Amino acid sequence: MDHGAPVATHPTPPFSNADDALAASELATAAGALLLDLRLGLESGADPDEIRRLGDLKSHEWLVHELANRFPEDSVLSEEGADDLARLGSDRVWIVDPLDGTREFGESGRADWAVHVALVENGLLTVGAVAMPALGVTYSTGDTPTAFSSLSHTPRVVVSRTRKPEPVLALATALGAELVEMGSAGAKAMAVVRGEVDIYAHTGGQYEWDSAAPVAVARAAGLHVSRIDGSEPHYNQENPWMPDLLICRPELAGEALEVLGR
Structure with missing residues (x-):
């Protein structure tokens, strides 16, 4: 992920259902890039609480906007948005946390914060992506599953x-x-x-x-x-x-x- 790349704010083409995992990964990653840009304010002495507030708000607004463009028929449940219970009758519901770990986001040098984008289809959790922007990585259900070796250390x-x-x-x-x-x-x-x-x-x-x-x-x-x-x-x-x-x-x-x- 290029931390310096600008985040697109224009409408993007819709994805087919087969590309939901890719869409989740791209959305989480792009929201993470937006957050990294906001976080630069910490280095110039900005108020950490204001950076946290803006992080929650701007990431939420961007994700909701992009989800509406890509999947206009789908519902959204976001930590930072009003809960529209019409989602209960929707076949597809995106569940997002625009900034998970707001406290850590406002502490310079910490990497343990994330962006979550998930999809529930007909009551089943089918897709998920977790971006960890400060580490430059996004984990997704579209990735190859991990092969675990035997546990050989203290848990x-x-x-x-x-x-x-x-x-x-x-x-x-x-x-x-x-x-x-x-x-x-x-x-x-x-x-x-x-x-x-x-x-x-x-x-x-x-x-x-x-x-x-x-x-x-x-x-x-x-x-x-x-x-x-x-x-x-x-x-x-x-x-x-x-x-x-x-x-x-x-x-x-x-x-x-x-x-x-x-």
């Missing part, structure tokens, strides 16, 4: 920088795991995809936009994905709140679910 559990829920600490203790602190939900999930950590368990509550794209990418990469009771996470619900989530290497799923379910 690593990724946790929030600011909150470490007791169930997750109990899981780390049960596994004799190392704790790794990180920012946004997307950054945590992609760290599991990359193999930098082995488990991402969240029990403090999230919204659908926090996890839809990461879940789609993690599943495509061959990871275990579920709620902490082992059930399937569902998207495009009337209430987009999702209390918990587990993303981990498949061989650790059984023990993780047992401990988290206590």
Whole structure:
């Protein structure tokens, strides 16, 4: 990704359904480039809170505009937009988090923030892309799934920088795991995809936009994905709140679910 490339603001041609994964990846990447340009203000002394506000707003506006141009019949659920419940009757709903990890985005030098773009079709999560602009990479369901080698090290559990829920600490203790602190939900999930950590368990509550794209990418990469009771996470619900989530290497799923379910 060319961090210096301008972000197109003109309408772009629509994509066919077969190209949804590519569209998600391109949209997440382009929104990430816009955010990188905004973030340059930190280096010139701009107010970090203002940079955060503009990041949330401008990325949301750009994504909604582009989705409307490319997929005019589809619905959109965005963290930064008003929730139109007409989406519940739509066959195709894009779920986006224009800036996941707003706190980290406003801290110079941090890379653990992301852009999420996912698609739910007839109630099923089918497509996802997670851009990590500061790392220059976008992960997508269109990529080749990861082949995992056998676990030969102490398990690593990724946790929030600011909150470490007791169930997750109990899981780390049960596994004799190392704790790794990180920012946004997307950054945590992609760290599991990359193999930098082995488990991402969240029990403090999230919204659908926090996890839809990461879940789609993690599943495509061959990871275990579920709620902490082992059930399937569902998207495009009337209430987009999702209390918990587990993303981990498949061989650790059984023990993780047992401990988290206590």
